[in-house]
Amino acid sequence: xTGSQFPREELFAPGHRGCAGCGAAIVARLALKAAxxxxxxxxxxxxxxxxxxxxxxxxxxxxxxxxxxxxxxxxASGIEGAVAALKRKKGKYGEEKVNVIAFGGDGGTADIxxxxxxxAMERGHDMVYIMYDNEAYMNTGVxxxxxxxxxxxxxxxxxxxxxxxxxxxxxxMPMIMAAHGIPYVATASISYPExxxxxVKKACEVNGPAFIQVLQPCTTGWGYxxxxxxxxxRLAVETGVWPLFEIENGEFKLNYRPLKRKPIEExxxxxxxxxxxxxxxxxxxxxxxxxxxxxYGL
Amino acid sequence: xxxxxVITGTSAAAEAAKxxxxxxxxxxxxxxxxxxxxxxADFVANGELDAEYIKVESEHSAMSASIAASATGARTxxxxxxxxxxxxxxxxFAAAGMRVPVVMMNAxxxxxxxxxxxxxxxxxxxxxxxxxxxxxAEDNQEVLDLVIQAFKIAEDEKVLLPVMVNxxxxxxxxxxxxxxxxxxxxxxxxxxxxxxxxxxxxxKKPMTQGALGxxxxxxxxxxxxxxxxxxxxxxxxDVHDAFAEKFNRAYGNGLIESYNLEKAENVIxxxxxxxxxxxxxxxxxxxxxxxxxxxxxxxxxxxxxxxIKDALKNAKNVAILDKSISLGMNKGAIYADVASHLKDxxxxxxxxxxxxxxxxxxxxxxxYADVETSEDGKTNWVGLKEE
Ligand SMILES: Cc1ncc(C[n+]2csc(CCOP(=O)(O)OP(=O)(O)O)c2C)c(N)n1
Ligand code: SF4
Numbered sequence: 120x121t122g123s124q125f126p127r128e129e130l131f132a133p134g135h136r137g138c139a140g141c142g143a144a145i146v147a148r149l150a151l152k153a154a155x156x157x158x159x160x161x162x163x164x165x166x167x168x169x170x171x172x173x174x175x176x177x178x179x180x181x182x183x184x185x186x187x188x189x190x191x192x193x194x195a196s197g198i199e200g201a202v203a204a205l206k207r208k209k210g211k212y213g214e215e216k217v218n219v220i221a222f223g224g225d226g227g228t229a230d231i232x233x234x235x236x237x238x239a240m241e242r243g244h245d246m247v248y249i250m251y252d253n254e255a256y257m258n259t260g261v262x263x264x265x266x267x268x269x270x271x272x273x274x275x276x277x278x279x280x281x282x283x284x285x286x287x288x289x290x291x292m293p294m295i296m297a298a299h300g301i302p303y304v305a306t307a308s309i310s311y312p313e314x315x316x317x318x319v320k321k322a323c324e325v326n327g328p329a330f331i332q333v334l335q336p337c338t339t340g341w342g343y344x345x346x347x348x349x350x351x352x353r354l355a356v357e358t359g360v361w362p363l364f365e366i367e368n369g370e371f372k373l374n375y376r377p378l379k380r381k382p383i384e385e386x387x388x389x390x391x392x393x394x395x396x397x398x399x400x401x402x403x404x405x406x407x408x409x410x411x412x413x414x415y416g417l
Numbered sequence: 418x419x420x421x422x423v424i425t426g427t428s429a430a431a432e433a434a435k436x437x438x439x440x441x442x443x444x445x446x447x448x449x450x451x452x453x454x455x456x457x458a459d460f461v462a463n464g465e466l467d468a469e470y471i472k473v474e475s476e477h478s479a480m481s482a483s484i485a486a487s488a489t490g491a492r493t494x495x496x497x498x499x500x501x502x503x504x505x506x507x508x509x510f511a512a513a514g515m516r517v518p519v520v521m522m523n524a525x526x527x528x529x530x531x532x533x534x535x536x537x538x539x540x541x542x543x544x545x546x547x548x549x550x551x552x553x554a555e556d557n558q559e560v561l562d563l564v565i566q567a568f569k570i571a572e573d574e575k576v577l578l579p580v581m582v583n584x585x586x587x588x589x590x591x592x593x594x595x596x597x598x599x600x601x602x603x604x605x606x607x608x609x610x611x612x613x614x615x616x617x618x619x620x621k622k623p624m625t626q627g628a629l630g631x632x633x634x635x636x637x638x639x640x641x642x643x644x645x646x647x648x649x650x651x652x653x654x655d656v657h658d659a660f661a662e663k664f665n666r667a668y669g670n671g672l673i674e675s676y677n678l679e680k681a682e683n684v685i686x687x688x689x690x691x692x693x694x695x696x697x698x699x700x701x702x703x704x705x706x707x708x709x710x711x712x713x714x715x716x717x718x719x720x721x722x723x724x725i726k727d728a729l730k731n732a733k734n735v736a737i738l739d740k741s742i743s744l745g746m747n748k749g750a751i752y753a754d755v756a757s758h759l760k761d762x763x764x765x766x767x768x769x770x771x772x773x774x775x776x777x778x779x780x781x782x783x784x785y786a787d788v789e790t791s792e793d794g795k796t797n798w799v800g801l802k803e804e
Binding site for chain 2: 156157158159161168169172173174175177179180181182183184185186187189190192193194195196197198200201202203204205207208211212217234235237238239241242
């Protein structure tokens with residue numbers, strides 16, 4: 120899929136209540152373009168849910184349901200089961216495949232929703248789980264999650280005189296999901312829309328569970344000007360902090376290799392959440408990224 | 418023709434879900450509910466029931482998946498007990514708020530700590546404000562009949578609320594009794610098909626469910642549930658009557674059952690399997706020329722206050738039996754709810770059977786004797802071992 124082939128139809132309506140430059144809205148918009156009309160969405164509590172459905176308004180032009188924070192994967196399981204039963208017993212939904220897509224933030228996915236997600240993946244439901252990863256609990260005011268990166272400052276992992284922000288590395292969700300033996304796992308970025316949409320399409324076509332973790336820059340939580348959202352996503356990939364890859368039936372494939380990796384400093388220095396970092400902190404982070412990139416062959 | 422099987426209460430619930438031809442089951446095992454979900458798994462495995470059985474990893478997910486399946490448009494059943502019901506607590510509110518007619522069997526069991534698998538009714542009574550209709554069975558036949566009725570009540574357009582069918586753990590869940598199983602076609606003809614207009618997920622007609630309701634809208638959603646609860650009083654009675662006509666089994670008026678209340682001044686209010694023992698004692702005393710009575714609550718939410726008041730018009734001394742306790746108030750849930758409506762009578766609360774403590778016939782006779790002389794408003798813990 121190239122730019123000119125992007126479906127024009129907007130299944131995610133403009134006019135939501137997100138911050139200007141919100142990356143989560145871009146995630147939803149691109150994912151629905153790729154998945155198409157025949158889709159049912161389950162959404163975890165979080166920014167995406169709150170900003171899109173203040174009753175009586177909705178930004179969703181596909182059927183959409185939200186139940187709670189920690190259960191998007193269980194909700195999607197219920198939908199998938201119901202669709203299968205109603206298809207078989209009552210001839211509903213026609214011949215075409217109905218995509219069941221769950222959206223969860225990093226908190227709703229890697230932390231409180233982790234058990235429900237693991238269960239749903241292990242059970243083999245035919246669903247696509249999209250983790251939109253803004254690397255903290257944004258809806259409640261930027262608290263750390265298991266997906267917050269090392270040394271990032273959040274309101275519950277603040278940089279102080281004794282502690283340099285988050286003291287633990289980011290939880291490795293793609294590898295954890297791959298360990299479930301599911302047919303499709305991928306990372307993506309809103310700044311590489313063709314790659315992201317291709318992956319959503321593939322994930323929908325796969326029989327069984329698919330998991331996509333898409334890095335979603337957040338102007339409010341990361342502290343950068345609203346117009347730089349796409350630039351932030353690009354820098355994450357160009358510096359190697361966010362490699363784009365797929366794991367299809369256990370086989371790892373790198374999707375994008377920057378000609379020359381940019382130094383991590385270029386990514387960190389433009390975000391308020393890293394503003395406390397000293398040169399020696401930055402070189403520690405650079406080292407961990409270099410090691411990771413070596414592992415991935417980047 | 419219908420057939421008679423000698424089965425447990427959990428099997429009766431499973432048979433009823435099968436007769437109702439449920440589309441989706443999402444459940445997680447817990448004693449003493451387990452045999453219900455095992456039985457359902459067998460039905461699906463053997464092709465006796467065409468349903469999707471979602472083997473969830475927790476009760477929280479069981480309820481979440483059930484809500485979603487029902488919100489998609491499928492007839493949905495689940496079952497739990499005690500710790501499992503407590504784990505569901507958060508999403509029980511969501512089920513009612515989203516107006517999904519999920520039917521759930523709950524095997525009444527005490528809550529930890531200390532861990533205790535035996536019967537009391539603390540689990541379901543602690544969920545009384547979640548917006549679920551709560552029905553309680555006295556025996557295994559009533560379990561089957563209630564689950565069938567529950568689908569018809571829940572799916573009624575004037576109601577559209579989830580329904581919890583409660584049965585006492587072990588006392589009913591693990592005791593076999595002869596149960597008449599009606600024919601599937603008769604049951605399906607009675608319940609009808611589920612074709613929701615208010616909650617479904619279909620790409621051809623996109624609907625947003627579970628939206629954010631700000632202070633401008635939230636209160637009305639609660640009022641709508643309360644209105645549905647009030648409507649449910651009539652629907653439950655109507656469904657009961659229609660059921661009685663079709664299947665030849667009746668239980669009072671569907672919400673409460675009066676037993677010898679005409680002449681009795683000393684009466685008991687109770688709920689669940691204990692009512693069987695109480696009825697036996699009433700019959701026994703009648704032979705001696707003594708009139709005592711029972712008001713059995715079959716429907717705890719909505720609480721049929723007017724019916725209860727009316728049924729007790731001849732009573733003087735009312736013993737309210739609770740298998741639950743509101744700690745720090747020293748009253749059980751039924752007493753707390755009902756006593757204030759019986760101001761012209763003496764009401765005494767008896768806390769009984771917590772964590773499976775035996776309640777004997779002598780205890781029941783003792784309560785009838787005690788309520789006559791006891792102080793108004795008192796709470797007695799029956800069978801408590803004192804130091
Ligand atoms: C059981 C429960 N605990 C806590 C909350 C409060 N809460 C709502 S959204 C949220 C954070 C969401 O974070 P994330 O999943 O990362 O999504 P984001 O807001 O960043 O999009 C929290 C803590 C809740 N709604 N439910
Ligand atoms: S806080 Fe971040 S994720 Fe939430 S709406 Fe604003 S930009 Fe989007």
